[in-house]
Amino acid sequence: MIEIQDLTVRIGATEILKDLNLTINANNWTCFVGPNGAGKTTLLKSILGSQPYAGSLKDEGVEVFNNHDRNVAFVPQHPQIPVGMSVTEYVMLGRAKRDGWGTESKESRALVVDTLKLTGLYGMQNQFITRLSGGEMQRALIARALVQQPELILLDEPTSALDLHHQISVLNKIEILKERDVTIISTMHDITLAAMYADQIVVMKQGRILRSGPSDIVVHSEQLKEAFENRINVFTLDSGRSVILPNK
């Protein structure tokens, strides 16, 4: 469980996050939604522990900033793609912490092979990572996060670069993690997809949390519309699924 109390983050003179209070349940998928500049990515980085903050942000009762004992996977929206690195080397980086940055263990090699097969990258393991398509790159990122065997995975817009087919395929792979007792926290622009996959949705705007709660309740809330300045419509299909479309 992650408990956030009075969390404030300043970068330079700007307050990116203002006095946030939030509880995130373990083994759940929580999704941050909101317009650009709402502070979603900064909140993710704070939970990762790499972003200095004021207030309190505890993961299982321990303050997260600069705490390297946790095993948290991070999938960035804009990864730095290393030139000349093969898919294997890239995915194997996820094992670095466990293998103590030594030579990779047999276990790691077996796990990487399994994960490459799971993510459909097996067969291109010796290709340069720079040559992958957007969808393949996203799967490589997910594969690296999977071999990390994290307790918590943070994903920044995991589907933004993908077509509809690949969006679903990537999200399904992330969903597998829930069966492995991994806590998932992501940001997502597509609120329809967020409502489909996430258990909990947090609506953010200008560094504040407007609303948080179970997905099916939050998508119908006034605060979600407010976050997008009433420019969205929420429909419910016969199947009970919610669809969010922009107003023209």
Next chain:
Amino acid sequence: MLVKKRGKQELRSIWDWRITAVAAFLLVIIGLLGISFGPINLAFDQIFKTILGLPNGLTEQERSVLIDLRLPRVLLAALVGGALATSGAVYQTVFRNPLADPYLLGAASGAGLGATIAITNAHGNLYGLLPVFAFCGAILAVLVGFFISGKFFAEPNSLLLSGIAVGSFATAIQTYLQQRHSASLRPVYSWILGELTAASWRVVAWSSIYIFIALAILFAISKQLDGLALTDEEAYSLGVNPNQIRVIAVIAATLATATAVAASGLIGFVGIVVPHLVRGVSHRVTNRALPTIALVGAGFLVLADLGARTLLSPAELPIGVITAFVGAPFFLVVLRRKRLVNQ
């Protein structure tokens, strides 16, 4: 053919230590050639006999060539080559810039200014202190760049830019000093082209201390350096503290570079060619290659020095001429092959 084979392979290991073994073996062979050949050739069997204390070894004069001239010179070349190649590889990783070389942060210009001050000094008794001046100049230039940039943590490339600015400034002062003392032009110029002629056991002793310390630090963090190829958040999640690793890496690499420059002047191309050569041949970019890069750098410079001593014997070529003359075309071949594989 190479491409085909790579596509079908099972999972490759991140680093193949057999490559390191080959590099070490080659270094030994090249080292033996280095102490054997020169204006006076020493036979291998006689060298071994002398070292093992057996009869029929080298004559007294040959012994003195071996111990007072050849051995320190070969050792110094190996040390300097290893230091420059490793620092180059580390700078390339830290700044994510394949063109980064050990002299990029102003170390070269700082050392050049320090050396020029030692050479042009009116009292003329500072020549013996040239290595000290060069060493301090190199470290100072990088430090000044570091403090001017001020935002190394947020943006590593800002250090690169301020390093270039500090370097230009130091070069300007150096040029001014040279104009004022035109007699100094030749010694300064020959120092800039790099020379191992001053190699002695004393130089080997002090430079090996600094270089071994610097390389030990860099080898110890070599695996974590791989994390710097990613964004800071990704590196952090993989267990690397990117800011800490960057600072340690830059300090250690600068120490190695400053020592190399102080001991032997500016020897170009080693720091760029060797890392790319090792990475190109092994098809791996991991920094686990650092010890191998050091071994190949050492071998490369010993070989270049052998060329410098023997090609126009008994005259000597500046070693910087050899490294560039051999290094540049070699480099192009590697780059071209790499591009073919990349396509």
